[in-house]
Amino acid sequence: MTIPTEPIGSIPRPVELIDALARKDCDDPSLAPHYEGAVRDTIARFEATGSPVVTDGEQRKYQNFWTYPVHGLSNTNPDGFQIPFAAGHVRRMPRLTSVVTMASRTWATSSSSAGWTTRRKRSRRSRS
8 A cells, every 4th residue: 555645844954044044043034035045946846856746845934843832922032052953954942031920821722823822710600
């Protein structure tokens, strides 16, 4: 039995983009030409293989399984520690700068969004 598969994301980045990301924040506007070049290269490679699925390979995606939970929080700085990967790229983890009070907050996730939401407390009267 064969299971047809196609790569769609997490395509390795070109060295030029890896080097540029090592020097600048992932949202720096000066990275746009590097991102565009990486996307063009990825699409050309997909087309050259005859792949029925052609994507951007997630070249612009910087957040990952480790950073999703804290991305966008006001109590982080981008100057955390780095993790070097065997493929040659490095990911910098955000540094937490203060404690987040959890008493009135809950983590909410779904397939379309993730983030902190305020938990509503019901009064005893509304429970009847």
